[in-house]
Amino acid sequence: MKILVTSGGTSEAIDSVRSITNHSTGRLGKIITETLLASGHEVCLMTTKRALKPKAHPNLSIQEINNTNDLLLEMQERIQDYQVLIHSMAVSDYTPVYMTGLEEVQASSNLEEFLNKQNHQAKISSTDEVQVLFLKKTPKIISLVKEWNPTIHLIGFKLLVDVNEYHLVDIARKSLVKNQADLIIANDLTQISENQHHAIFVEKNQLQTVQTKEEIAELLLEKIQAYHS
Amino acid sequence: MKILVTSGGTSEAIDSVRSITNHSTGRLGKIITETLLASGHEVCLMTTKRALKPKAHPNLSIQEINNTNDLLLEMQERIQDYQVLIHSMAVSDYTPVYMTGLEEVQASSNLEEFLNKQNHQAKISSTDEVQVLFLKKTPKIISLVKEWNPTIHLIGFKLLVDVNEYHLVDIARKSLVKNQADLIIANDLTQISENQHHAIFVEKNQLQTVQTKEEIAELLLEKIQAYHS
Numbered sequence: 001m002k003i004l005v006t007s008g009g010t011s012e013a014i015d016s017v018r019s020i021t022n023h024s025t026g027r028l029g030k031i032i033t034e035t036l037l038a039s040g041h042e043v044c045l046m047t048t049k050r051a052l053k054p055k056a057h058p059n060l061s062i063q064e065i066n067n068t069n070d071l072l073l074e075m076q077e078r079i080q081d082y083q084v085l086i087h088s089m090a091v092s093d094y095t096p097v098y099m100t101g102l103e104e105v106q107a108s109s110n111l112e113e114f115l116n117k118q119n120h121q122a123k124i125s126s127t128d129e130v131q132v133l134f135l136k137k138t139p140k141i142i143s144l145v146k147e148w149n150p151t152i153h154l155i156g157f158k159l160l161v162d163v164n165e166y167h168l169v170d171i172a173r174k175s176l177v178k179n180q181a182d183l184i185i186a187n188d189l190t191q192i193s194e195n196q197h198h199a200i201f202v203e204k205n206q207l208q209t210v211q212t213k214e215e216i217a218e219l220l221l222e223k224i225q226a227y228h229s
Numbered sequence: 230m231k232i233l234v235t236s237g238g239t240s241e242a243i244d245s246v247r248s249i250t251n252h253s254t255g256r257l258g259k260i261i262t263e264t265l266l267a268s269g270h271e272v273c274l275m276t277t278k279r280a281l282k283p284k285a286h287p288n289l290s291i292q293e294i295n296n297t298n299d300l301l302l303e304m305q306e307r308i309q310d311y312q313v314l315i316h317s318m319a320v321s322d323y324t325p326v327y328m329t330g331l332e333e334v335q336a337s338s339n340l341e342e343f344l345n346k347q348n349h350q351a352k353i354s355s356t357d358e359v360q361v362l363f364l365k366k367t368p369k370i371i372s373l374v375k376e377w378n379p380t381i382h383l384i385g386f387k388l389l390v391d392v393n394e395y396h397l398v399d400i401a402r403k404s405l406v407k408n409q410a411d412l413i414i415a416n417d418l419t420q421i422s423e424n425q426h427h428a429i430f431v432e433k434n435q436l437q438t439v440q441t442k443e444e445i446a447e448l449l450l451e452k453i454q455a456y457h458s
Binding site for chain 2: 011014015016017018019020021022023050090092093094097102105106111112115121122123126128129130131132133134135136137159160161162189190
């Protein structure tokens, strides 16, 4: 099958020297991609500059993006060509709009004015003791996938931090329904380490738990093979 | 001589999944370190996780730090052991204090209250349409170096973006005086690319211009050898 995998973490520029970055090594996306390639699938890996990447392979194309907007445009353009999307990228929820000193913010009678401003300095001046950064929500790309390609099999991830498992599964289930996904893989940052990656596969009528990145990749492969048959 | 080189860019955590990162590949610090090692100097490279690093060498120790506070503590502890500091790291000017939705900020009668708050969620909720991030200035580490080690030869960098050269040199000269540095290397992001790195060596009575990272490293070596004699 033709499978689109996303990995790594997006960066949203504050100015030309600073960004807000979502942490992600890209290791899981790399292992998933290698597992799919080894089973004969054709993979496009959409990832970020600093993410770990698989070795070259005749059935692999790699495409780098930086920020949420890049991801949106590239995905919209390409998603029609794929039968499965595995969306493991850590996508920024917010992107910077305007940064300024506290005094300018204190002097304002309507904070919403800052949402229409933008910084014109290439490197924002660092004289103020306190700066205030206004950020706006980015589009939820996972929620647009089925509009762009209604027949695609959509596999998403939900990462929370230090929550109980019932809550994690509940949130993943909501994402499953809302985004019309086939599967949401729920995980908690506190249960991810170099050799462990506790994850819960949340489907409409089923929950399955695995413990490592390799097990995530293997179970994903099994799910995808089932879509095919 | 025993030389401390810093490279890479610091990251300041917003929460456990997001950081503000200063961009720096670490390539210049790597080349400087290699040039110094090749001339028999002993180097400690203080750098960040994702920065490029030189190969292992008997006279090289590498120490990783994450954020400005790590850098401050490590440098304060170790700076006495070195005769020269080459401080090429891109250090964050600001660090996050508190992030919240616009509504909470609008409802406040005194914005300074947010400077005493902190986020208790490990991953800040992403329900608000607009978030506001309050940041405070980090300590200027370069200004503390001579207090910690009054006899060290201090070499700093000044990076600006898209400014004219007179302004760049003027700002570098102010940094030279203020921080009691021997040398400030001034550069402009718009004049740095893969094969070019225009830089101006700003000393009390001299200006010298070079065009590549290798030339920066060579001229730095020359300056350092002169301190020795």
